[in-house]
Amino acid sequence: MRPDPVGFIKANMRLVPVPALPEIQLYTAHPGSGLRRLVDPEDHADAVDDTPEPQPPYWAYAWAGGTVLARYILDHPKKVAGRRVLDLGAGSGIVGIAAAKAGAAEVIAAEIDRNGVAAIRLNAAANGVEITVVEKDITTGPPPPVDLVLAGDVFYSSEVALRVIPFLDRCLASGLEVLVGDPRRSDLPLSRLRLLAEYQVPDFGEAKGAAGKPSGVFSFEAERR
Template structure:
């Protein structure tokens, strides 16, 4: 998987879009192919804006929670070392790549967006590691040790995922900047870290405070 392949995906949304290699501030030793903001010289046309809203290329940004979770794993490799780890809603693949770099026996990027899976593969190659790709949660391996997820609770209807993750693996490591109360006491707060989406989207300050949770699973 090459940057040009990712550019082809991006241009379906934004005709002048392209990716560039950069290192998010929240995980500075993790190079990734991400959206190149230098292409936005001048305002978006009406058609461009409509395309971006209709089909956002979420995978081309490294969201605050993804950066924080990736760095947390790199700083605490014992969480993943020798384990089978699946990252749900992997986007750019930053967390799956971090797990592979930290010594996971198997690191799996799971996302329903084919472009996101291509991004995860490209970013794994950029970092000199391998990740497996899973195109649907229903197709996940059944022997998971750890499920990771970052910013997947933006929709209240996603709250049942918290219990689903616990049923699927021995442990769950979750990062979230959107929900202050998960409503599930099994998820224990491990720390809070400040970070910003990369490239910066100038989001509300409240979304730049990322909380890390750990829960036991294996139901």
């Protein structure tokens, strides 16, 4: 059996402030965390053929898009104050935590990975905020009853982008505001985005001490006819 994610995260990851975001602490992986034990099915002799492939442990690190979106929210709390907020593809929960800290009336975090779900709950508790976690892919259906959608690092592949864009279009059609955080990855639909702010923050996968490049916070706009 795979380890219990809650116990594993508490025992093997470090609760540390996020670089460029000291207001928020996350359980973060380090070289001695042994994350492979949690996510690699080859390490479990009783795995069966129909066991779902584990998601990459993106929830174990602060990514640039989520970091800048969280930074923007904390710098502009009026964007979320008193509003119902969806953190789409929440990962570690960093964006939803920022929204809750900035005064959102309610935060819903959508995350499909069981380990990510555990991390969101632990990270929210560590930061003293409440987040409702939805453990399923919500992009195939209508938007939940919220006022604002926050999407950090959701354009990391063409496959995901093709699934996310129609959902965000349904959000716009329902009158919801959509903000995106991303370090300008290749599948980012720049023609649909209006730049609101830029921050220079580290991204997952960059060499330690690397200068990095500016990452943007954008408003997702309706397609021009």
